[in-house]
Amino acid sequence: MMRYIRLWLSLMRLSFRGAPVLTAVTLAVSVLDVFVVAGYAIAARHLVDTTVTGPASVAGLVALGVAVAFALTMVTRDMLFNLVGTVADRVGRLELNPRLHVAIAGIDGLEHLERQEYLDRVTVLRGAAGSLMRGCWGVVATVCGIGKLVVTVSLLGSVSPWMLALLAFAFAPILADARGQAAVARAEVRSAEDYRLQQDLFDLQVRPASGKELRLYGNGDRVARAQAEAWDHAVSQRVRARLAAGAWRFAGWAVFTLAFTGALALVVRQVEAGAGTIGQLVLTVTIAATLQQSAQAVVTTATDTAGVRRYVEPYLWLQDYVAEQRQEPAGTTPMPSRLDAGVAVEGVTYTYPGTTTPAVRHVDATFPAGTVTAIVGEYGSGKSTLVKLLCRFYRPGAGRVTVDGQDIAGIAMAGYRQGIAATFQDFGRFAVDYRTGVAVGDLPAFDDDDRVGSAIEAADAAGVVAALPDGVRTQLGKDLGGVELSEGQWQRTALARSSMRDAPVILVLDEPTASLDALSEQVVFERYASRSRRLASQNGAVTVIVSHRFSTVSTADQILVMHDGEIVERGTHTELIRLGGRYAEMFELQARGYENKEKKK
Structure with missing residues (x-):
């Protein structure tokens, strides 16, 4: 548990560092949302009681307060949704994602790229920075949602102490969902290898280089079948886990619904016996109606947050792995x-x-x-x-x-x-402009045009540059709208890159x-x-x-x-x-x- 708390604290610090104002506003609106429903219910109770026993002028003012409280419930809900989405995506893309890349690139050797367990976790984490940050804010939303439940149930307790028991039953769906999502997270990791395999087989079919041979030798159907089998195997594991999670969710909600129905029947009977005012009845009905929505919101948020566990576990594993490597x-x-x-x-x-x-x-x-x-x-x-x-x-x-x-x-x-200066048989094909693709071979000399020119000459790559539409400023890589070099031209570029260092x-x-x-x-x-x-x-x-x-x-x-x-x-x-x-x-x-x-x- 302490690992999760430390992770949440580190992500919140990252959020404050990357978007301090946005983070502070989001937290403030989250806290405000805890009390607006209770304020609306209290205002409604006073409105009814004042209408029955008080002067019309006071009732009018109370009615205005009810309208304001109701407006706040609507505004805070929409505002909070937009704020969380904005801050999570912004911090995830601009702060956490680079942090992940730096951590991975900071491992000195290549041995981790040969490890299945490493590749499985990286597959799961690919593009998951925003989800991790949304999970971080999901914790905030879950805590605030539980706070809202405590406030609303306390108001119900002012009508009947038995209503306080609803708070305990409200946690049944949360606990059940957490257990179901843990099974989903385990299935995500177990099926990562099959998922990666089907993605590789899919890429094999759509890339021009491999597509030629698949069509020439008639292997397209076989590769398609292999991809379908890998996909089915990966998806079947995940579907089974999600079905199990759905069963846990149904069981949790069944427990809460039974308790909610019994408590509501008790309060109605008490009011019929004359033990409360009409205003208290209105408060009870208002809170009871919103209690189910609040509990559902907590469960949904908790479920989504628990679902992020499928990214949290690989992220923590990667953190531990990087820390272990750096302890060498x-x-x-x-x-x-x-x-x-x-x-x-x-x-x-x-x-x-x-x-x-x-x-x-x-x-x-x-x-x-x-x-x-x-x-x-x-x-x-x-x-x-x-x-x-x-x-x-x-x-x-x-x-x-x-x-x-x-x-x-x-x-x-x-x-x-x-x-060291080196050229390898499995050389890199960097989708950058040609000059950059050469100059990165020696970062201290990156801006030295003479050094870059000498490296190109040493690799017999001057002819490659001459054939490019914009010379050394030509963007490479078809995926980015650039020029796609031939295999020999890419190799000459790699040779030029290795020639940048003048005294290895x-x-x-x-x-x-x-x-x-x-x-x-x-x-x-x-x-x-x-x-x-x-x-x-x-x-x-x-x-x-x-x-x-x-x-x-x-x-x-x-x-x-x-x-x-x-x-x-x-x-x-x-x-x-x-x-x-x-x-x-x-x-x-x-x-x-x-x-x-x-x-x-």
């Missing part, structure tokens, strides 16, 4: 600006979350300062995992990675990342030219080879290349051959060919393939 010892040692010994991998083993087979195991390797190391091997051999460990995206399950003898876990993360000590190229033709690949690698030599002379930088194309790795100072998560061979190109092992076999197969292509020409 943070490095404080600065990243060397020049390498003397180089980088070393010592007995490193890593297993992806949710799997049991290590992606890399017992890997030992050295990357001497000022050298180029190529890593080759079949798909799934562990090459990309190894370079991601070098980039500190994952924490080794065993062993360590060192830079000049210093465990990278002890190096400050921001400084370590600043010392670790340069990583993970299949950097997989989407380029042979001629473009040769041009890019010649420029990167020149850059590697310059960096090696300048600061002893280490270059690590992952590639399936042996023509690009043969000139490396050393080549590491990976198989099934282990390094099985190492040496220069000449040494490995002479060895006649796995590298020589793969090189021969690829060379033979190129020869056959040339003969066919």
